[in-house]
Amino acid sequence: MQRFSKKVSMTVVKRLPKYYQYLSDLLENDIEKISSRELASLMGLTASQIRQDLNSFGGYGQQGYGYNVGELREAIKEILGLDSEYNCMIIGAGNMGHAIANYERFKREGVILKGVFDVDPLRVGTVVGSVVVKHMDEIEKFIKNNEIDICILCVPREVGQKVATLITDLGVKGILNFSPLDLDVPGDVVVENVNITDSLFTLTYLLGE
Amino acid sequence: MQRFSKKVSMTVVKRLPKYYQYLSDLLENDIEKISSRELASLMGLTASQIRQDLNSFGGYGQQGYGYNVGELREAIKEILGLDSEYNCMIIGAGNMGHAIANYERFKREGVILKGVFDVDPLRVGTVVGSVVVKHMDEIEKFIKNNEIDICILCVPREVGQKVATLITDLGVKGILNFSPLDLDVPGDVVVENVNITDSLFTLTYLLGE
Numbered sequence: 001m002q003r004f005s006k007k008v009s010m011t012v013v014k015r016l017p018k019y020y021q022y023l024s025d026l027l028e029n030d031i032e033k034i035s036s037r038e039l040a041s042l043m044g045l046t047a048s049q050i051r052q053d054l055n056s057f058g059g060y061g062q063q064g065y066g067y068n069v070g071e072l073r074e075a076i077k078e079i080l081g082l083d084s085e086y087n088c089m090i091i092g093a094g095n096m097g098h099a100i101a102n103y104e105r106f107k108r109e110g111v112i113l114k115g116v117f118d119v120d121p122l123r124v125g126t127v128v129g130s131v132v133v134k135h136m137d138e139i140e141k142f143i144k145n146n147e148i149d150i151c152i153l154c155v156p157r158e159v160g161q162k163v164a165t166l167i168t169d170l171g172v173k174g175i176l177n178f179s180p181l182d183l184d185v186p187g188d189v190v191v192e193n194v195n196i197t198d199s200l201f202t203l204t205y206l207l208g209e
Numbered sequence: 210m211q212r213f214s215k216k217v218s219m220t221v222v223k224r225l226p227k228y229y230q231y232l233s234d235l236l237e238n239d240i241e242k243i244s245s246r247e248l249a250s251l252m253g254l255t256a257s258q259i260r261q262d263l264n265s266f267g268g269y270g271q272q273g274y275g276y277n278v279g280e281l282r283e284a285i286k287e288i289l290g291l292d293s294e295y296n297c298m299i300i301g302a303g304n305m306g307h308a309i310a311n312y313e314r315f316k317r318e319g320v321i322l323k324g325v326f327d328v329d330p331l332r333v334g335t336v337v338g339s340v341v342v343k344h345m346d347e348i349e350k351f352i353k354n355n356e357i358d359i360c361i362l363c364v365p366r367e368v369g370q371k372v373a374t375l376i377t378d379l380g381v382k383g384i385l386n387f388s389p390l391d392l393d394v395p396g397d398v399v400v401e402n403v404n405i406t407d408s409l410f411t412l413t414y415l416l417g418e
Contacts, residue, residue, distance in 0.1 A: 017404070020410065081416060086413060086416075095304070202226065203359065
């Protein structure tokens with residue numbers, strides 16, 4: 001599934017979802033054409049950053065015309081891998097697991113919630129999002145039967161590594177990690193951390209600056 | 210409240226919560242001394258990165274001894290502004306607001322939840338975390354009476370900017386923003402975004418790489 005021949009910097013990769021969001025907004029407002037300058041001003045970037053970013057994926061603009069919003073959005077959607085569907089599961093049916101399970105946006109972008117898991121008897125059997133919470137004992141069979149691409153980890157810090165090892169041993173290749181720890185995973189597994197405490201601490205730092 | 214004379218890069222700032230976490234873990238395990246090499250290996254950094262990072266705040270190590278874990282943790286705690294208390298409020302008592310309100314860690318680090326606000330009559334009056342949800346109509350008086358430092362924004366994208374303008378007009382200087390949009394705020398207000406959809410899209414990108 002190698003989409004590009006050259007390595008794109010993480011700084012550019014991290015900006016792609018932002019492009020996707022802004023272009024989607026433009027389309028919703030029936031704006032079909034935009035110059036790099038206009039897009040830059042909207043996104044708080046410079047026109048040359050925009051051109052450089054998009055050039056690193058092959059470039060999509062036309063001199064003197066600008067970008068076709070719909071085409072560029074489709075291209076970025078594809079670059080982000082959002083032209084495919086993903087089967088996902090949540091481990092940890094606490095407050096954060098609930099919040100994620102009810103996040104409409106994920107489904108809209110083709111990330112399909114197949115299961116939610118927990119070990120707490122009070123949670124197992126309850127409905128979270130649109131699925132019934134299963135016990136962790138069933139996870140092996142479940143991952144095998146459902147071709148899970150993404151696991152969303154919402155477990156306490158203390159068990160995060162144990163659960164990560166379990167699911168990667170079972171073949172899961174993508175983890176969206178809400179548990180506040182750095183996971184040690186095999187080299188072919190990708191992890192994206194959402195560390196809310198870290199974000200809070202960055203904020204308290206910036207407040208004191 | 211300017212703590213340092215020189216501007217520290219955001220890359221270093223973003224690593225500080227990680228230092229704080231690792232040093233706290235070490236202390237909990239009664240490890241009182243660590244070399245930059247050991248700390249580096251633990252954190253997946255290089256020893257020279259560690260020394261550079263900590264030097265940018267004045268340096269805390271002693272040649273041939275390494276770092277005193279407790280002292281370094283205290284220093285980073287202070288740098289992060291976690292030696293102060295912060296009054297915080299949550300706007301939006303949906304699933305994400307619930308998850309954040311119940312996040313024990315915030316309180317432990319001195320971020321005190323003073324109020325939760327919503328406009329939904331079904332939510333107003335219910336208990337979230339340890340507080341009773343108030344209606345947005347009461348927000349002006351509330352912010353004035355409670356010296357709110359941090360507002361945690363968990364509202365739908367469509368109203369995010371409106372709410373951000375309202376609270377910054379009322380004097381709030383720090384926003385932890387879970388609403389998936391870029392906020393336009395006055396120059397003296399700091400915003401830290403937690404954009405879960407962006408993290409998901411970074412993951413789908415990396416899965417395809």
